[in-house]
Amino acid sequence: MTLLEIFPSLRSGMPSRLDSAVWPRETHYDDAGRITIGGVALADIADQYGTPTYVLDEDEVRERCRAYRKAFPEAEIIYAAKALMIRAVADWVTQEGLSVDVCSGGELAIALSAGVDPKRIIMHGNGKSFDELEAALAAGIGRIVVDSLAEITLLSALATREQKVLLRLTPGIDVHGHPAVRTGVTDQKFGFPIDSEAATEAVARILRQPRLKLVGFHCHLGSQINDPDYYGEAVRRMIAEMARVRVEHGVILTDLDLGGGHAVAYRGGDPAMNLTDLSAIIEDALDSACARWHFPRPSIALEPGRAIVARAGVTLYRVLGVKHIDGGHTYVTVDGGMSDNPRVALYGAQYSVVVANRHPTGMQMTVNVAGRFCESGDILATDVQLPIDLRPGEVLAMPCTGAYHHSLASAYNSVGRPPIVAVRHGQCRELVRRETTADLLSRDIGW
Ligand SMILES: Cc1ncc(COP(=O)(O)O)c(C=O)c1O
Incomplete structure (x- = not known):
């Protein structure tokens, strides 16, 4: 009896090459067959910093910022910090000419401590607290995006000098994404439905505040979102609403912020937003809508988060074991899981994974990569191909994990969060250290 007959999940096939759509540009194999990013072997990072570890390619982040600035030379590009907010990233993106959007006092504090010009900070959130608004006003941030009537009252009471605000509207556009992140539709917690009495009231109230x-x-x-047409439609609807404000209040609004949401490929073959197409569609929509309403062209802002940092990030895990279930799947257990990558459990996200400490050339098997956390749903990747002779101790690398990984991570099962290690020009440096058991114990002060 052959191994394949005993374990049908084992399959032969050539290992797939590293797909440039999901890996940082500077990803290669070195002479020893190991994967390198930014000139640093991932296996060496795993040895030096342990696993799991988030690796972040600085040049890839910078390159994505430049791609946006090139595709949208006249627009303000605002990095949505919720995707990954640490001081180094705030520093890189602002050096590349981006502004920063924050949605909490914590993100604001990180931006300020990284030296981001407060005027280039914009604050979001459907539930900003008194303290957060106070901190934003005290810092003199550029704009606050108003999300509720109560916030208008609070802001006007707190402001001691002029504060620029935007009003968040829901344009009634359903992009058919995962329900948890579909924010353009009318019936949801963010913003005011476009063309609604509530929106009219919010505009009137803000305009009354000196x-x-x-x-x-x-x-x-x-x-x-990979279809740029949704943004064209949003432009048309938002300009119509701006024209309505002009008619009703005699005020010409000058800024139109179209948010973020641009798709990236998590696995080879996944659709991604084409920035050239998006730019052309926004331009056309602006031309036609402004002509239709005889409305002066507003300044456009875009808020990409994921599209700036996702592909720059790769998570390293070490294999703890390989388990073949008779008549079932083969599970490769690793030392991370849903606490460092909750996107699989939250959104059913799918990832690819490869062995990083050698270039596999032999037979492969189809496996599920299982996390170490105490839920059977803690599966990081399903039906992926890994070498048939994979052993405990080997290093796996999961690409496209730079966005909404560290920022969504938890310390579930009291396992500390991984470090972030930046790579560039053959060097690596730790940006965020690993959360230790001592860190966890230091917060537990009540016994
Ligand atoms: C207001 C706002 N802007 C920008 C973003 C960034 O979205 P993405 O990272 O998908 O580009 C988000 C994400 O939730 C958001 O809520």
Whole structure:
């Protein structure tokens, strides 16, 4: 009896090459067959910093910022910090000419401590607290995106000088993404439905406040959107609403922020947003909508988060064991899981994974990569191909994990969060250290 007959999940096939759509540009195999990013072997990073570890390619982040600035030379590109907010990233993106969007006091504090010019910070959130608004006003941030009537009252009471605000509208566009991240539709917690009485009331209230200056509208359609036409439609609807404000209040709004949500490929073959197409569609929609309503062209802002950092990130795991279930799957257990990558459990996200410490050339098997956490749903990747002779101790690398991984991570099962290690020009440096058991114990002060 052959191994394949005993374990049908084992399959032969050539290992797939590293797909440039999901790996950082500077990903290669070195002479020893190991994967390198930014000139550093991932296996060496695993040895030096342990696993799991998030690796972040600085040049890839910078390159994505430049791609946006090139595709949208006249627009303001605002990095959505929720995707990954650490000081180094705030520093890189602002050096590349981007502004920063924050949605909490914590993100604001990180941006300020990284030296981001407060005028280039914009604050979001459907539930900003008193303290957060106070901190934003005290810092003198550029714009606050108003999300509720209560917030208008609070802001006008707190503001001691003029504060620019945008009003968040939901343009009634369903991008058919995962329900948890579909934010352009009317019936949801963010913003005010476009063309609604509530939106009219919000505009009127802001305009009545002497210290609040309504400069424009904001909308965010959702996540992982690869069809640029949705943004064209959003432009048309938002310009119509801006024209309505001009008629009703005699005020010309100058800013239109179209949010983020541009899709990236998590696995080879996944659709991604084409920035050239998106730019052309936004331009056309602006031309036609502004002509239709005889409305002056507003300044456009875009807020990509994922599309800036996702592909720059790779997570390293070490194999703890390989388990073949009779008549079932083969499970490769690794030392991370849903606490460092909750996107699989949250959204059913799918990833690819490869062995990083050698270039596999032999037979492969089809496996599920299982996390170490105490839920049977803690599976990081399903039906992926890994070498048939994979052994405990080998290093696996999961690409496209730079966005909404570290920022969504938890310390589930009291396992500390992984470090972030940046790579560039053959060097690596730790940006965020691993959360230790001592860190966890230090917060547990009540016994
Ligand atoms: C208001 C706003 N802007 C921008 C973003 C960034 O989205 P993405 O990372 O998908 O580009 C989000 C994500 O939730 C958001 O809520």
